[in-house]
Amino acid sequence: MSTSELPDIEVETETELDEDDHLRPEFIRAVLDAVADGNDEEARSLVEPLHPADLADLFELTPGEQRAALARAVASLLDADVFAEMNDYVREDLIDALEPHEIADLAAELDTDDAVAIIEDMDEDEQRAVLRALDPDDRAAIEEALSYPEESAGRLMQRELIAVPEHWTVGDVITYLRGHEELTTDFWEIFVVDPSHRPVGTCALSWILRTPHWVPVADVMAREQTLIPVDMDQEEVALRFQKYALISAAVTDGGGRLVGMITVDDVVHIIQQEAGEDVLRLSGAGEGDINEPIRLTVRTRLTWLVVNLGTAMVAASVVGLFQGTISRFALLAVLMPIVSGMGGNAGTQTLAVVVRALATNQLTSSNTTRMIVRELRIAAANGLSLGLLIGVGTFVVFGNRDLSLVIALAMVINNLVAGLAGVVVPVTLDRFRVDPAVSSAVFVTTLTDTMGFFAFLGLASLAGLGA
Incomplete structure (x- = not known):
């Protein structure tokens, strides 16, 4: 039989996901409209073909105030696999609406590591209620896992093996x-x-x-x-x-x-x-989860912003030491943010590379010195290039040779400081068992801002600008 003689067959196409395997907006609207209209049967028929991971995505993409209604509508499809795939905050919202015995039923269906992920963030009283509802063997396994430190192999492992x-x-x-x-x-x-x-x-x-x-x-x-x-x-x-x-x-x-x-x-x-x-953590944005409650996000970000405010005051105090020079030569106030800003950017680049190297064990005590030398060579090359550009640009715009030399030298100095700080700060914190991703940025930014202002204004004073 030739292909032209084959009967026409209607091919059913997937409409839930787009070409990037994301849930289509129109599909999400159709499900939520069915839930809003009280048509739970239609909502279930739409959701039933979804993979557990896609169903978890549906809940994450649903506005918080509509998740409970969606959960009630498709409750028969919410099995342990769906909860295991969910974002922590979304899962916590839904878990809060369940009874202890219902949570225990879910936990019993999961591998130990996934069950622990559900139970570990619950309040102590709720944990005890759920554990009491579990079979003795499951309860013993989960209690043992909870006895290990958070983010350890004991929490991550599963007991089911051969x-x-x-x-x-x-x-x-x-x-x-x-x-x-x-x-x-x-x-x-x-x-x-x-x-x-x-x-x-x-x-x-x-x-x-x-x-x-x-x-x-x-x-x-x-x-x-x-x-x-x-x-x-x-x-x-x-x-x-x-x-x-x-x-x-x-x-x-x-x-x-x-x-x-x-x-x-x-x-x-x-x-x-x-x-x-x-x-x-390098940016001080906390977990950065878009499902995180706003009050937690504000608290995390505000904490680091307050710390940064304190470091900014340190940098401002350095500027205050040279206010006489600035008042006599106002162009310094125009140009000094360039030096500190470029130093901060250079420090951030080095810091990102070093934190990643520490996290992946590429940077150890055996090659720290080589890393410092490498970053100083990069900083010197970048500093000389940027210093030449800003020096020529300053001379073209303002026609002041001394000012051009001062800003060029300050740029070189601050880039060297940025390169050195970008390595030494995270490595030192790591040696003291402090997560370098959490607090390195504050120290590096403070050093580059302070040294940028100090180098530029100090050289300007030595050069007698404004005298």
Whole structure:
């Protein structure tokens, strides 16, 4: 049969998502209009084809005051997978509207790490009520996870894994996997443990499937493996996954016993979260989540703005030392913000590079000196280039040779200060176990503003401008 003889078949096209896999605005309006009209059946029929991640996006894109009505309309579709994909603040709003036993039902369906993510931000009384409603095994696992520090491997790991003794054969493993329905179904490798339940190796599923039944597991397992201490920070966990290209990794307690595993899907989320946090902390914008309550956003941003106000007063006090020079030569007041502003921009560039290098372990104590030298060379090159440009420009506009030389030298000096501060400040904070992404920008900006004003006005006084 030729293609021209084939019957016309109407192809159903996806209308919920656009070409970038974002929910279409008209689709969101259609769902919310159905909810507003009380037509819950239509709302459910529209939402039912959505992937759990897209349904979570729908709630995040819905105005806060309409989320409760949407949740009631599509309640039968709100399963644990949807809650696991939700933004923390949106999920918290919906969780607040549920009864403890309903939250417990959701938590029981989730992996331990996802259940902990739902319960950990609840008030203590609500936590206890939810934990009481859980089965004893689930309650014990979640309580143990909550006992570990926040953002640690213990909070991130899941307890559902496959572990077998090293004296088994491949056939024993396959029989075990097929004969126990309660085992987890989501895993990529099998952990091999000794009699004390300490991990001694791993077997990829592909090895198990392709190896004869009679072969001992000890003969096919990989003895080299990356073990994650239960108290390791999640950022360090992500770096290990990235460095060693891991799909999953065993988590061990203080005695070296296997207590859980971390999978790459959780680590991808952590990498995205940590990278975003560092960028936002550099600006003092807090978490930067558009679903964060306004009062929390105001409090976070205002705190850093007040700190910046104090540093601005420090810079202003330096200007006050030279008010006599400024009053005699008013052009200084016009030009000095250029020096401090360019220094601040240069410092921010260096700071961003250094904070990222620290976060990814590219910058360590072994190469700090080399990093400082590198950034000083870059700062010198940039400072000379900018100094030449601003010097020539100042001479062309104002025709004052001394003023041109002063601003050119000040630009070079402040760029060198910016380059040095952009490395030394975050590295020093990191040595004292202070997150360099949080407070480095304040110190670097203060140094570049202060030194910019001091260099420019000090050189102007030495040159006798306005005398």
